[in-house]
Amino acid sequence: MAKKTRARREGTTKDSASAATSAGENPRRPCPCGSGKRYKACHGAGDDVIVLRPFEGLAAECDLVAMREFLPSATAPLPLREPLDVSVTLATVLPGASAALVRPDGTIMLGMQVQTRSGDLSADLAKALRWAQAAESGTALPVVGPGIGDGELVRLQDVLDPAATLDVTLHADFGWWVVPAEDGAEPSADVTAGLERANAVIMPTEPVLAEGVRAAYWVDTGTKAHLRWVRPEPEEKLLDALARLHARGELGLAEDARFAGAFRAHGLLVPVWDLDRELHPKEWASPVATFATRLDAALADETPLTDAERRARDALAGKQVTLR
Numbered sequence: 001m002a003k004k005t006r007a008r009r010e011g012t013t014k015d016s017a018s019a020a021t022s023a024g025e026n027p028r029r030p031c032p033c034g035s036g037k038r039y040k041a042c043h044g045a046g047d048d049v050i051v052l053r054p055f056e057g058l059a060a061e062c063d064l065v066a067m068r069e070f071l072p073s074a075t076a077p078l079p080l081r082e083p084l085d086v087s088v089t090l091a092t093v094l095p096g097a098s099a100a101l102v103r104p105d106g107t108i109m110l111g112m113q114v115q116t117r118s119g120d121l122s123a124d125l126a127k128a129l130r131w132a133q134a135a136e137s138g139t140a141l142p143v144v145g146p147g148i149g150d151g152e153l154v155r156l157q158d159v160l161d162p163a164a165t166l167d168v169t170l171h172a173d174f175g176w177w178v179v180p181a182e183d184g185a186e187p188s189a190d191v192t193a194g195l196e197r198a199n200a201v202i203m204p205t206e207p208v209l210a211e212g213v214r215a216a217y218w219v220d221t222g223t224k225a226h227l228r229w230v231r232p233e234p235e236e237k238l239l240d241a242l243a244r245l246h247a248r249g250e251l252g253l254a255e256d257a258r259f260a261g262a263f264r265a266h267g268l269l270v271p272v273w274d275l276d277r278e279l280h281p282k283e284w285a286s287p288v289a290t291f292a293t294r295l296d297a298a299l300a301d302e303t304p305l306t307d308a309e310r311r312a313r314d315a316l317a318g319k320q321v322t323l324r
Contacts, residue, residue, distance in 0.1 A: 049119050049120070050119035050120075051119055051120040051121070051122065051123075052266070052267045053266060053267025053268070054120055054121040054122035054123075054155075054156075054266055054267070055121075055122055055156065055157075055266060055267075056157075056267060057157050057162060058156065058157060058160055058162055059162060059163050059164060059165050060079070060160065060164060060165050060166045061232060061268065062214060062215035062230040062231070062232050062268065063076065063165055063166035063168055063214075063215055063230075064090075064112070064156075064166070064266075065215075065230050065265050065266050065268050065270070066168075066215050066217065066228075066230050067090065067091075067092050067112045067113075067166075067168065068092075068112045068113060068121065068265070068266065069265045069266075069270075070205075070217070070219065070228055071092050071168070071170065071205060071217065072092060072093075072170075072201075072202040072203055072205055073092060073093070073170065073171040073172070073173060073174050073176075073198075073202055074091070074092045074168050074169060074170045074171065075089050075090065075091045075092075075109075075168075075169050075171070075176065076089065076090045076166040076167055076168045076169065077089055077090075077166075077167060078090050078110065078129075078160065078166075079160060079161045079164035079166070080159055080160060080161065081158075081159060081160065081161050082159075084108075084133065086105075086106045086107050086108060087107045087108070088107075088108045088109075088110065088129065088132075089107070089108070089109045089110070090109075090110050090112065090166065091109050091110065091111055091112065092111075092112050092113050093111060093112075093113045093174070093198070094109055094110075094111035094140070094177070095140070095177050095194065096115075096140070096142065097111065097113060097114055097115045098111055098114070098115075098140045098141060098142055099111055099114050099115075099124070099128040099131075099141045099142065099143055099144045100128040100129070100131055100132045100135075100140065100141040101132075101139070101140035101141070102132050102135045102136065102137050102138065102139055102140075103137065103138070103179055104137050104138050104179060105137070105179075106137050108129070108132040108133070110125055110128050110129060110132070111128075112125075114143065114144075115142065115143050116143050116145075117144065118144070120155070121266065122155040122156040122157060123149075123153060123154070123155045123156075124144045125156050126149065126154045126155050126156050126158065126159055127144050127148050127149025127154070128141055128144050128148070128149075129159065130148075130149045130154065131144075131148050131149060165214070168207070170205055170206065170207065172202075173195070173198075173199045173202065174195055174198045174199055174202075175195070177191075177195060177198075178191060178195070203219055203220060203221055203222070204219070204220040205217055205218065205219050205220075206218045206281035206282075208227065208229075208281065208284050208285055208288050209282075209285055210285040210286070210288050210289035210292070211289055212289060212292045212293070212296070213229075213285075213288050213289060213292050215229065215230040215231075216228070216229040216230075216288055217229075218275065218281035218284060220277065224274055224275075224277065225274075225275040225276065225277040225279075226260065226272050226273065226274060226275060227253065227257070227272065227273040227275055227284060227288065228270055228271075228272050229270065229271050229272075229273075229288075230265070230268055230270050231268060231269055231270070231271065232268065233269075233299065235264065235267075235268075235269045237299065238269050238299070239269070239313055239316060239317065240298075240305060240309075240313065241295055241298035241299040241301070242259075242262075242271065242295075242298070242313075242316055243305060243309045243310070243312040243313035243316055244298040244301060244305070244309050244312075245294060245295065245298050246259070246309075246312035246313075246315070246316060247306070247308045247309045247311075247312040250294055252273070253273050253275075253284070253287045253288060253291050254287045256275075256276045257273050257274065257275050257276065257284075257287065258273065258274050259271065259272075259273055260272045260273055260274045260319075261316075261319030261320065262316070262319065262320050263320065264320060269320075
């Protein structure tokens with residue numbers, strides 16, 4: 001029991017990305033959790049090892065984390081290494097929080113925010129895709145459970161173009177759930193009620209579009225507005241850079257936009273700022289771009305932290321929470 005607990009706590013390592021490539025070529029390859037064991041003797045044996053950074057090695061990693069954790073209604077074409085005969089779309093939430101569905105026209109949709117998952121979200125998505133490729137039109141996969149995608153481990157890293165980012169489209173509601181009927185019939189009362197319930201919990205969200213900025217989103221929670229920015233750097237390196245800025249009083253985006261803290265999500269750090277709700281999301285593009293330049297300079301600084309910067313780092317570390 002102690003060994004299993006330790007394996008879960010250790011999660012993944014820096015080598016997990018390289019271990020997760022070339023699926024299906026070597027049945028003795030290491031498990032992507034980073035335990036050092038063969039897949040069949042580790043994750044493949046049913047032990048619920050948690051892969052802490054499931055999308056490591058993909059250029060779309062920050063986009064995937066945002067879709068999984070806080071984007072409400074969003075879709076993105078999935079940039080597969082080998083495109084299928086039908087389109088494949090990644091979605092934040094599908095009807096019923098399903099893992100996948102095949103529409104009547106054969107197109108495939110995969111859900112990020114699902115009812116349940118294993119310790120490796122990347123493998124779950126690849127299994128859902130494998131299921132959808134063989135499923136009949138008009139069917140849905142509620143959860144990726146036992147018997148789904150059994151066999152040699154395949155992960156998202158094995159099927160996605162590693163250099164491609166996601167072209168994420170944010171929607172004001174979940175109207176895209178409904179495919180217009182060929183006969184023009186209106187959706188049933190149950191479908192309409194489900195849409196109304198889903199739409200009622202959407203928090204207005206907009207991307208902050210600026211040069212050098214990616215995976216940064218303005219979110220209105222109803223009482224406050226925030227900027228949530230998924231960063232691709234290793235946590236320790238990013239914390240050092242933020243500490244340098246904090247020690248110089250340069251951590252705010254603007255006079256009325258203070259740094260609120262950060263949360264960890266799937267191995268990445270997501271800094272958060274409190275914003276003035278009265279300003280339009282587009283008005284934050286310039287401040288965020290300016291901050292990005294300061295942050296890049298701080299990330300490039302490899303000198304040891306000063307005493308003031310170390311104290312700033314300790315203060316920032318105390319403002320972090322972890323999401324899985």
